[in-house]
Amino acid sequence: MGTVQRRLSGLVLWVIGRPRTTLAVAVAAMAVCVGAAWFNLGVSTDQNRLFSPDAPQFKAYLSFIERFPENEAAYVVVEARGAPPSVGRWVAVADGLTAALRAMPDRVRLVECRVTPRELGVYGFLFEEASKRDGTFADFVRFGDLLKVIGQKPGLDRLVLGRSPLERLMGTMAVAATARPGEFAQSAPLVALVAESAADALRRPEAPIGETLADFTSLDNATPRRLGYFYEPDASDPTRNLLLIRVYPKTNYTSLTALSEAVESIRETIRRVATGFPEFRVGLTGRPALEADEMRTTDTDAHRAEVVAMAVVFIGIAVMLRSVWLATVAAMALAVAIGWTFGWATVAVGELNLLSIVFVIALIGIGMDYLVQVLARYRREAKRYARPAAVWTRVFRYVSPPIFTACLGAAGAFLASALTDFRGAAELGIIAGGGLLLCLLAGYTVLPALLTLWPMKVAVLEAGERFKEERARAAGWRSWAGPAVWLGLLVAAIPLMDRGGFDPNLLTLQAPNLESVKLVRKLQTWSAVVMSKDLPTLRRARVALAGAGAVGSTDSLLDAEDRAAWLAEHRGELPEIAWATPEALGAGDLAGLAERARNLAGRYERAGDSAAARALRELAAAIAGGGADAARQDEGAGKAVAMRLNEWQAAWVGQLRELARQFTPPPLEVSKLPAELAGHYVADDGTYALYVHPAAGMDLWQAGPLGEFVEQVESRLKGVSGDYGVTGIAPNIHHTTGAIAKAFRDATLIALGLIALLVWIDLRSVGQTLLAISVLALGLPMLLAMMGLSGVKWNFANFFGLPILIGAGHEYGVFMIHRYRESIHSPRRVWRWWDPADRALLLCAFITSSSFGFFWLLGHHAGLRSLGWVMAVGTACIYGAAVAVLRPILRWRLRRLAAVKD
Numbered sequence: 001m002g003t004v005q006r007r008l009s010g011l012v013l014w015v016i017g018r019p020r021t022t023l024a025v026a027v028a029a030m031a032v033c034v035g036a037a038w039f040n041l042g043v044s045t046d047q048n049r050l051f052s053p054d055a056p057q058f059k060a061y062l063s064f065i066e067r068f069p070e071n072e073a074a075y076v077v078v079e080a081r082g083a084p085p086s087v088g089r090w091v092a093v094a095d096g097l098t099a100a101l102r103a104m105p106d107r108v109r110l111v112e113c114r115v116t117p118r119e120l121g122v123y124g125f126l127f128e129e130a131s132k133r134d135g136t137f138a139d140f141v142r143f144g145d146l147l148k149v150i151g152q153k154p155g156l157d158r159l160v161l162g163r164s165p166l167e168r169l170m171g172t173m174a175v176a177a178t179a180r181p182g183e184f185a186q187s188a189p190l191v192a193l194v195a196e197s198a199a200d201a202l203r204r205p206e207a208p209i210g211e212t213l214a215d216f217t218s219l220d221n222a223t224p225r226r227l228g229y230f231y232e233p234d235a236s237d238p239t240r241n242l243l244l245i246r247v248y249p250k251t252n253y254t255s256l257t258a259l260s261e262a263v264e265s266i267r268e269t270i271r272r273v274a275t276g277f278p279e280f281r282v283g284l285t286g287r288p289a290l291e292a293d294e295m296r297t298t299d300t301d302a303h304r305a306e307v308v309a310m311a312v313v314f315i316g317i318a319v320m321l322r323s324v325w326l327a328t329v330a331a332m333a334l335a336v337a338i339g340w341t342f343g344w345a346t347v348a349v350g351e352l353n354l355l356s357i358v359f360v361i362a363l364i365g366i367g368m369d370y371l372v373q374v375l376a377r378y379r380r381e382a383k384r385y386a387r388p389a390a391v392w393t394r395v396f397r398y399v400s401p402p403i404f405t406a407c408l409g410a411a412g413a414f415l416a417s418a419l420t421d422f423r424g425a426a427e428l429g430i431i432a433g434g435g436l437l438l439c440l441l442a443g444y445t446v447l448p449a450l451l452t453l454w455p456m457k458v459a460v461l462e463a464g465e466r467f468k469e470e471r472a473r474a475a476g477w478r479s480w481a482g483p484a485v486w487l488g489l490l491v492a493a494i495p496l497m498d499r500g501g502f503d504p505n506l507l508t509l510q511a512p513n514l515e516s517v518k519l520v521r522k523l524q525t526w527s528a529v530v531m532s533k534d535l536p537t538l539r540r541a542r543v544a545l546a547g548a549g550a551v552g553s554t555d556s557l558l559d560a561e562d563r564a565a566w567l568a569e570h571r572g573e574l575p576e577i578a579w580a581t582p583e584a585l586g587a588g589d590l591a592g593l594a595e596r597a598r599n600l601a602g603r604y605e606r607a608g609d610s611a612a613a614r615a616l617r618e619l620a621a622a623i624a625g626g627g628a629d630a631a632r633q634d635e636g637a638g639k640a641v642a643m644r645l646n647e648w649q650a651a652w653v654g655q656l657r658e659l660a661r662q663f664t665p666p667p668l669e670v671s672k673l674p675a676e677l678a679g680h681y682v683a684d685d686g687t688y689a690l691y692v693h694p695a696a697g698m699d700l701w702q703a704g705p706l707g708e709f710v711e712q713v714e715s716r717l718k719g720v721s722g723d724y725g726v727t728g729i730a731p732n733i734h735h736t737t738g739a740i741a742k743a744f745r746d747a748t749l750i751a752l753g754l755i756a757l758l759v760w761i762d763l764r765s766v767g768q769t770l771l772a773i774s775v776l777a778l779g780l781p782m783l784l785a786m787m788g789l790s791g792v793k794w795n796f797a798n799f800f801g802l803p804i805l806i807g808a809g810h811e812y813g814v815f816m817i818h819r820y821r822e823s824i825h826s827p828r829r830v831w832r833w834w835d836p837a838d839r840a841l842l843l844c845a846f847i848t849s850s851s852f853g854f855f856w857l858l859g860h861h862a863g864l865r866s867l868g869w870v871m872a873v874g875t876a877c878i879y880g881a882a883v884a885v886l887r888p889i890l891r892w893r894l895r896r897l898a899a900v901k902d
Contacts, residue, residue: 008404012396012448016388019449026446030336033343041342042351047291050353050424051736058421058739060725061732064529067683069248071729073112074263074286076101076245076270077519079234084241085279090224090231093277094243100273101247107265110248112676114228118215119674125567125662126560127677129225133563137570140663144575146172146187147660151653153580162596163583165649169194170596170616177603188604188612190216194652195597195615201648202622202641209651216659234522238696242522246676249288263292285519293514294861295354301859302358305868308858309364309851316850317372320843321379325457329450330371337442338363341435348430355424358864362432365851365871366410366808367439369844370403373815374443376840378451388452396444402818405762406811407440412758413751413807417800420743425800429747480892482884490781497781499788502741503795505701509863526700528713529728530690535561537722538690544716545692550709552695557681557688560668567663574664579657582649587638593645594623692728700730703737710734737796744799751803752776755810763817771886772813776806778885779878786873797863798870805871808848809878815841816882820890824897831894838887845879848872 161171417429855868
C-alpha cells in the first residue's frame with residue numbers, strides 16, 4: 001500500500017471513528033454549496049458562449065453579428081398552403097402579424113416586415129428588384145407625357161383639359177378614350193387610385209394629408225415584394241415564395257426558460273392571427289427560435305433522463321447487491337456529491353451552459369461506479385468481519401487503488417477538454433471532472449459514515465467458510481474460446497467500421513420534428529460576408545469573386561451605386577418635366593370638377609372597367625357633398641372642399657415629383673435610408689457589408705458544399721488589397737466546426753495519454769498496463785462496427801463521448817487487473833467463476849450504459865440521443881471486451897501460476 005493509499009485509509013478510519021461528525025460536515029457543506037449555486041450559479045443559454053471568443057474566426061463572426069444584428073433575428077415564415085393567394089391577402093396577413101407582434105413590447109423589442117417605397121423616397125429605384133429594373137424604367141418613360149400634363153404649368157390646352165392637376169388628369173383621359181383607347185384602358189388603375197385618394201382626403205378632412213395619398217407601387221403589385229415586404233424565394237423549393245417578418249425577441253440568457261417563454265409567446269400570437277388566414281401556413285424559425293427549442297428539448301431530455309436513470313440505477317443496485325439499504329446509501333452519497341458539485345461549478349465556472357447542464361447524468365452514469373465498487377466490497381467483507389474498522393480497512397485496501405486510478409482517469413478525460421477552445425465542452429469537462437472526484441470523496445466519507453451508523457444486516461460467515469480453498473482447474477482450450485470469438489467478430493466487422501463516417505451537419509443535432517428546424521431550411525441563411533469601411537475595397541472584393549463557381553450572387557450598397565451609374569447612362573431617355581406649383585381650385589370650380597368625374601366614370605363603365613368607374617363616382621359624390629350641386633349651394637362648405645382639394649393636389653403633385661426624382665436621384669446618403677435597409681448594408685460604426693451567397697443547388701448544410709464554398713471565397717479574396725475581413729455564418733460554421741472536431745481529437749489523445757500514465761503509475765508494470773487498457777483497443781473498434789451496422793454517424797454531439805468513453809471505460813480493465821493481483825497476493829481470495837467483483841463490474845457497466853442510454857431512449861434532441869447511444873453501446877462494447885477477452889486471459893494466467901506452484 002502506497003503513501004497515498006495509507007493516507008486515504010487513515011481518512012476512512014477517522015470517518016468511521018466520527019461518523020456523525022462526518023455526516024454533519026458533509027451535509028453542511030452540501031447545504032452551503034447548493035445555497036451558493038442557488039444564488040450565484042447562473043445559466044447561460046447563449047450559444048455564442050459555447051465557443052471561445054478568442055478564436056480568430058469566431059471573434060470575427062461575433063463582431064459581425066454585433067454590427068449587423070438582423071442575423072440574430074427570429075423570422076415569422078408565411079407560406080401559401082396551395083396556389084399563391086392574392087397580393088391583398090399576403091398584405092393582410094403580414095400587416096396583421098406585424099401589428100399583433102408590436103403589441104407585445106414585454107416580449108418583443110422590434111418587428112420589421114417591409115421597407116415601403118415611400119420610405120425609400122428618391123432612392124426607391126436604386127433598390128428596385130434587378131428583374132424589375134428595365135420594366136419600371138420603361139413604365140416611367142411611357143407615362144412621361146402624362147406627368148408633364150399633370151405637373152407642368154398649363155398652356156393653351158387648359159381650355160380643353162382644365163387648369164388644375166386633377167382636372168387635367170381627367171381631361172387627358174377623356175381625350176384618350178376616343179383618340180388613344182389603348183392608353184385609356186391601361187390608365188384605368190392609375191385613375192382609380194388617384195380618385196380613391198382624393199375622395200379619401202375629402203371624406204376625412206381631419207386626417208393628415210399624407211395618410212390619404214395613394215401608394216403608386218400598388219399599380220404593379222404582382223408580388224408583395226413590390227410593396228416593400230420581405231418576400232423571398234423558398235430555399236428548399238425556388239418555385240415557391242415566402243413572406244418573412246423579422247422579430248427581435250427581448251433576450252435574457254440568464255435563465256433556461258426566459259428566451260423559451262418569449263419565443264412561445266410569439267408563437268402563440270402568430271397562431272392566433274393565422275387562424276384568420278387559413279390559406280397560409282405560418283411558423284417561427286431563426287436563431288432565437290432554434291436556441292429556445294434546443295434549450296427546451298435539452299432541459300426536458302436531461303431532467304427526464306436523470307430521473308429515470310436514477311430510478312433504474314437504484315433498482316439495479318438493489319437487485320444485484322440484494323439490498324435496498326445499500327441502494328439507498330448509494331443514492332444518498334451520490335446526492336451529497338451532486339450537491340457538492342453544484343458548489344464546485346459555482347466556484348470554478350460560475351455558470352452552466354447548454355452542454356454543462358447535463359453534468360448530473362455524467363455523475364449518475366460514471367460517478368456511481370466508484371460508490372458501487374465500495375458497496376460491493378463492503379457487502380463481501382461485512383460477511384466476514386464484525387468490527388467496522390476491520391471491515392472498512394479491508395474494503396479500501398482492495399478497492400481503493402482501482403477506484404482511485406479509474407476516477408482520476410475519468411476526471412482527467414473530462415478535464416482535458418478544458419484545454420480546447422470549445423467552451424461548452426470545456427466547462428462541462430471542468431464541472432463533471434471535478435464532480436467525479438467529489439463522488440470519489442463521498443465514497444471515502446459519506447458511505448463509511450452511513451454504514452458505520454446503520455450497517456447492513458447480514459449474517460457473518462463462520463471462520464471456516466470465509467475463504468474456501470479452491471483448487472485451480474487446469475488451463476485448457478476453453479479459456480481461449482471467449483477471446484477467439486471476440487477477435488473473430490472484430491475481424492468480421494472490419495467492413496462495417498468505415499460505414500459510420502462523420503456528419504458535421506449541425507441541423508441534424510436538433511429534434512427533427514421541431515417547427516423551427518423544418519422551417520430554417522426554407523430560409524436563405526447561408527452566406528459569407530466581406531466587411532470593410534472602404535467601399536472601393538468591397539468593389540475589388542466583388543470583382544475577385546466574380547466567376548467563382550460556388551458563388552451565386554452578391555448583395556451590397558455597391559448594387560445601388562451601380563444602379564445610379566446605369567441611370568446616369570440612360571438619363572437622355574427620361575422625360576424633361578418642368579414642375580410647377582398647381583393652380584388652386586375655387587368653390588365655383590367644384591361643380592365642373594364633379595361633372596368631369598361623372599362623365600369619365602361613364603366612359604370607364606362603357607369600357608368595362610367598373611373599378612375606375614366606381615372610384616370616380618365616389619369622388620364626384622365626395623365633391624358634391626361639399627356644396628358642388630347648384631341645388632344645395634353652400635358657399636362655406638364649398639370653400640372648405642376646395643381648400644382640402646388644393647391641399648391634396650399640392651401633396652399629390654409633390655408625391656409624383658418625388659417618384660420622378662427616383663430616376664435622377666442625388667448621391668446616395670446612408671443616413672437617409674430606412675433603418676431596416678441601412679442596417680442590412682452599413683453598421684453604426686460605418687462598416688459596410690458585402691454578402692456573398694452560394695450558387696443555386698449548393699446545400700451548405702452539408703460539409704462538402706460548405707467547405708467548397710468557403711474555400712473558393714477565401715482563396716479568391718487573398719489577392720484583394722485593402723483593409724477588410726471575411727466572416728459570416730458559412731465561414732464561421734466551417735472553421736468553428738473544424739476547430740471543434742480538432743478539439744475533440746486533441747481531448748481524446750490527451751485523455752488516452754493521461755490514462756496510460758495513470759494506469760502505469762498505479763500498476764508499475766508495462767505488461768499489466770497494456771492489458772488494462774487493451775479493453776479500449778478491443779472495445780472501441782466494436783463500437784465503430786456497431787455504428788456502421790446501425791447507421792449511426794459521429795457528429796459534434798456524440799464525438800465528445802469518445803474521450804469520455806476512454807476515461808470511463810478503462811476502469812473495466814483496471815478493476816480486472818486489480819482483481820487478478822489480489823488473487824496473486826492473497827491466495828485465499830480466490831477468483832471464482834462469478835465473483836462478487838465480477839458482479840460489481842457488471843453493475844458498473846449496467847449503470848453507465850443505462851444512465852446514458854436513457855438519453856437515447858427518451859430524448860428528442862437528436863444530438864443528445866446520439867451521445868446517449870454512443871455512450872451506452874460503447875460502454876457495453878468495452879465491458880464485453882473486458883469480460884470476453886481480458887478476464888479469461890487473466891484467469892488462465894492464475895491457473896497457470898497455480899499449476900506451476902503445484
